[in-house]
Amino acid sequence: xxLLVLAVAACGxxxxxxxxxxxxxxxxxxxxxxxxxxxxxxxxxxxxLSTATVTSLQETAxxxxxxxxxxxxxxxxxxxxxxxxxxxxKAETIRAGAELMTRLPPGGAKKYLDARMAxxxxxxxxxxxxxxxxxxxxxxxxxxxxxxxxxxxxxxxxSAIKIRSSVRAAAQIEVRHGDMxxxxxxxxxxxxxxxxxxxxxxxxxxxxxxLDR
Numbered sequence: 001x002x003l004l005v006l007a008v009a010a011c012g013x014x015x016x017x018x019x020x021x022x023x024x025x026x027x028x029x030x031x032x033x034x035x036x037x038x039x040x041x042x043x044x045x046x047x048x049l050s051t052a053t054v055t056s057l058q059e060t061a062x063x064x065x066x067x068x069x070x071x072x073x074x075x076x077x078x079x080x081x082x083x084x085x086x087x088x089x090k091a092e093t094i095r096a097g098a099e100l101m102t103r104l105p106p107g108g109a110k111k112y113l114d115a116r117m118a119x120x121x122x123x124x125x126x127x128x129x130x131x132x133x134x135x136x137x138x139x140x141x142x143x144x145x146x147x148x149x150x151x152x153x154x155x156x157x158x159s160a161i162k163i164r165s166s167v168r169a170a171a172q173i174e175v176r177h178g179d180m181x182x183x184x185x186x187x188x189x190x191x192x193x194x195x196x197x198x199x200x201x202x203x204x205x206x207x208x209x210x211l212d213r
Contacts, residue, residue: 001164004171017085023132025062027086027100029054034085036101036182036204036211040097043089046199048192052091060088062098063132070119071141071172079112080104080179089186095168097186099204110153113174115157120144131163138162142169143195152177156198173201177187177208 005047029037043052068078081102089097104112126140138161153176161168171192173184182204186192 007034023064025064025086025098025100026058027055027081029085029087031082031085033101033103033180033211036180037085037087037182038089038099038184038200038207042203042207043091046185046196046203048087048196049091049092052089055088056088057086057088058145060096060098062086062088064108065103066132069127069129069139070116071144071155071159072119072121072124073129073139074115074119075116076119077112079108089184093188095133095187095189097184099182099184100135101180101182101208105178106179108190109179112151112181113155113176116174117153120155120157135163142191145194145201147198147201151175151204154205158193158197160196161187171197171200173204175196175201175204175208177205179213180208180212182208185187 038054040052042056043049043054065078068076070076075098079102084100084102085102086098089099108210122144124141126138128136128138130136140160142160145158147154147156154174156173159170161170161174169188169191171186175182184204
């Protein structure tokens with residue numbers, strides 16, 4: 001389901017079954033694409049995120065997804081992080097979060113998001129996959145958040161993730177501008193409100209548009 005797998009309590013340990021560490025996402029928050037990242041000031045404007053803080057990904061356990069899926073479980077390609085920046089997001093109301101901003105080869109961002117959107121069907125059945133820690137999880141698309149028509153291309157979905165007896169919610173927001181793609185993932189105990197999701201998406205889109213000027 002996710003480009004990123006953030007290690008939270010329900011995910012278990014941070015190592016593979018063979019004892020080696022799972023591949024971590026360690027992109028920095030500085031560079032030419034950095035102005036496209038969300039800031040603490042921006043996030044605190046979003047309803048429910050008044051305590052949000054932004055930190056380095058190096059301070060948070062963020063892992064690459066070994067089995068990338070669309071919102072309804074269809075296989076999708078992972079995206080390159082060769083030209084990328086990222087941040088970790090924290091707040092009292094969320095369990096973990098992160099944003100990645102990446103520039104892809106011509107047509108790559110559209111192709112990726114086209115595949116994700118084609119696999120987003122309301123009411124689709126639950127699917128099963130395995131995390132970077134080799135833990136089985138079941139994923140159910142709860143809803144697709146309708147976004148304002150202000151983006152070149154965007155997708156926002158809320159999913160329920162079940163691991164053993166634990167259930168958490170994940171909001172995944174993706175916004176494309178040309179060949180640049182911004183992707184934010186936030187884990188919460190309860191599904192995030194649509195107003196908050198739209199607020200984050202709008203900020204992401206605004207940052208991408210400014211970056212491309």
